[in-house]
Amino acid sequence: MIKVYFAIYLVLIDKGNVLLSKRKNTGYQDGNFGLVAGHVEEGETAFDCIIRESFEEANININEHSLRVVKILHRIAKDRTYIDVFITANEYTGIIINKEPDRCDGLIWCPVNSLPKNLVPEVKFVLCDVDDGKFYNTFKCEGVK
Numbered sequence: 001m002i003k004v005y006f007a008i009y010l011v012l013i014d015k016g017n018v019l020l021s022k023r024k025n026t027g028y029q030d031g032n033f034g035l036v037a038g039h040v041e042e043g044e045t046a047f048d049c050i051i052r053e054s055f056e057e058a059n060i061n062i063n064e065h066s067l068r069v070v071k072i073l074h075r076i077a078k079d080r081t082y083i084d085v086f087i088t089a090n091e092y093t094g095i096i097i098n099k100e101p102d103r104c105d106g107l108i109w110c111p112v113n114s115l116p117k118n119l120v121p122e123v124k125f126v127l128c129d130v131d132d133g134k135f136y137n138t139f140k141c142e143g144v145k
Contacts, residue, residue, distance in 0.1 A: 004081050008049045009037040011088045017109040024105040034120040046085045059094045066091040077141040
């Protein structure tokens with residue numbers, strides 16, 4: 001029986017820039033840029049999760065009514081399978097700060113059309129085609145046939 005993990009990502013875009021988070025001490029893709037994100041906890045919805053994670057990681061306050069799912073990614077890795085949900089918010093409040101310096105080496109705004117080379121692979125995959133018209137995609141991690 002396969003265990004499926006459920007992760008939620010915030011695709012926060014403001015004036016053509018996307019908010020990126022540089023991973024540190026997580027055990028996965030450390031040193032690379034990802035998005036504010038996290039795993040859904042028991043009893044949470046995807047929206048509950050991204051609202052919680054956005055505040056915990058970056059001091060971002062989001063109202064559920066401003067959220068919209070932009071992409072669902074079925075990610076297949078060697079040792080696990082993920083359902084990744086990428087969500088955008090058309091409104092937010094709060095002064096964005098790194099509230100998890102033990103797990104994040106900084107938050108930056110980066111032009112969507114000029115992303116850094118050191119992006120987490122699945123994040124790069126989604127950000128490079130978030131507007132491709134496909135709501136659902138699959139992504140096989142390196143080394144998976």
